Amino acid sequence: MTDLLEEAVSRMDRAVDADPDLKNIRRLLSLPHEVIERELSLRRADGKTEYARAWRCRYNTLKGPTKGGIRFDSSATSEEVSRLGFLMTLKCALLDLPFGGAKGAVRINPGKLSTKERYQLAETYGELFSDLLRPDHDVAAPDVATSSDDMEAMLAGIEQVANGEARGALTGKPEDMGGISLRKGATGRGAVLILDRLAPEYGLTLEGATIAVQGIGKAGLEFARLAREAGARIVAMADSSGTISDPDGLDIQAVAEGKSDGTLDYTGPSEAIISQEADILCLAAISDTITDANAPDLNCRMILEIANAAISPNADAVLVREGIAVGPDILFNSGGVTASYLEWLSFCRGGRDHVPEMETKWRDRLITSADSLAATIDECEGDWRLAATLYAMRDLNVIAESQGVFEV
Known part of the structure; x- marks a missing residue:
């Protein structure tokens, strides 16, 4: 296990101390389900080809398809992608979203790319990971240094090799491509x-x-x-x-x-x-x-x-x-993934949801999660991080037990 991930998962130890029944889910969450590392090629304006490492981590699949953003970052590593996938797993459980956690990245400095090169980069990422990015398997979104424009380009890459469900594999898209205004900010x-x-x-x-x-x-x-x-x-x-x-x-x-x-x-x-x-x-x-x-x-x-x-x-x-x-x-920081969930849900329902309805659902989901933590904070002696971790782990533990993941 890498240092970044080991440090992150070590915070679960206090939750296990508070609730020993969580020791099995702690073990299960200690490592990612899968981390895929591939090489991405980019044709620069000067005619030269640049190669960059690209990752997609699908950290946990207990609750359903994985969900997580994609970042363009010159300091990106497999270790950081795994840590962020772990945190997204806990976040989705805390918000009671039907997702496992995921994360993606390309190790590149986006500030040195032209508009055309950037589009090519995002499009190539979509094509490169099109075997994973599907609405019922793994759903991506914007993250650090990426935007709705990058999601549009990724969609073009996915659509080169995927069927008509490609739009459901990405959230944070432009509104004319199925994105929702709620996602902004x-x-x-x-x-x-x-x-x-x-x-x-x-x-x-x-x-x-x-x-x-x-x-x-x-x-x-x-x-x-x-x-x-x-x-x-x-x-x-x-x-x-x-x-x-x-x-x-x-x-x-x-x-x-x-x-x-x-x-x-x-x-x-x-x-x-x-x-x-x-x-x-x-x-x-x-x-x-x-x-x-x-x-x-x-x-x-x-x-x-x-x-x-x-x-x-x-x-x-x-x-x-x-x-x-x-x-x-x-x-x-769960407002973003909650809005992304509603965009994904709208796709699954054929785009029939209305903005005011989604806004209400978004607020209710966040407030309900906040109130759930407030109701259990005394158990954690005022430690909100411990309360959030404990709540998320208990949610995942119930699901794992119902699926027969742990030996009796």
Whole structure:
């Protein structure tokens, strides 16, 4: 087992300590069902051929077809793809979605590709993994550095070798290809919805709270915009170039425009966001942002994980010692996969679902999951990550036992 995955699955040990009946499902979830690694070729504009490693991890299939995004990232590895597939497995169980977890990636720097090369890359990925990507087997979606345009290109690749059900193998598609408007900004919107629901459980209220946000991308900006509308004050935001701050609260529209045209007025380095004084630190950028090395520098009451695996397991003990609450990723970034589920469901039903109906279902699913955790938090002594892990493992354990997976 790789270090990244081993660290991630080690968090299940506390759930087994709380409920020894989960020892079998812990063992089953320790390794992925399958990780497929293939080589992708890309014809560059200069006529040369570039080769890139590409992966698809189908982590667990207990609940049904696997589900997970595809990212283009120059630092992508098989280990990271497996870790993210594991987290998606827990997330789908926590949200009671009929999916197992999956993840995909191509190790490439998308910023160095032309529009034509990028389309070719996504199309080739779709063709390369068309044997897996089917609505009843494995369903993909946008992830880091991918978008609805990439899903359109992947669909073209799948359709070269697949039948008419190819559209059901992808979510986050353009709306004229079966995508849904609900999917846009769903991760950030979901995080605000859940935070507003659970803030009193953390001893906070969203109105009047001060928030610092790491990440000025789609999720971070949408979260910041809606949190500000709900009465919070966004006192700092950061990206890879630096941190911007204003104790009176940032104008999120101005931040978005400054990010777009490259005119943000940074007041400090990127890492300054970690020690920013705020009620809530929202991590909406990259994995492993908080580690045991920088956790002592935190100056917040709560950390919200919107990015997957934003807190390394080795930081957990420090956060407990410092009394910093954690809103875990498998709950707080679940708005995206829930919207994707509704897009997939609409395909399965022949596209007859209506947007208002889907919006209601989306909200209800997120609130129900948040309330379920709130109802069991006392069992976990206030540890929300443990509560989320315990809930997800119990769900998967019941299914595994009903399927006769474990020997009696």
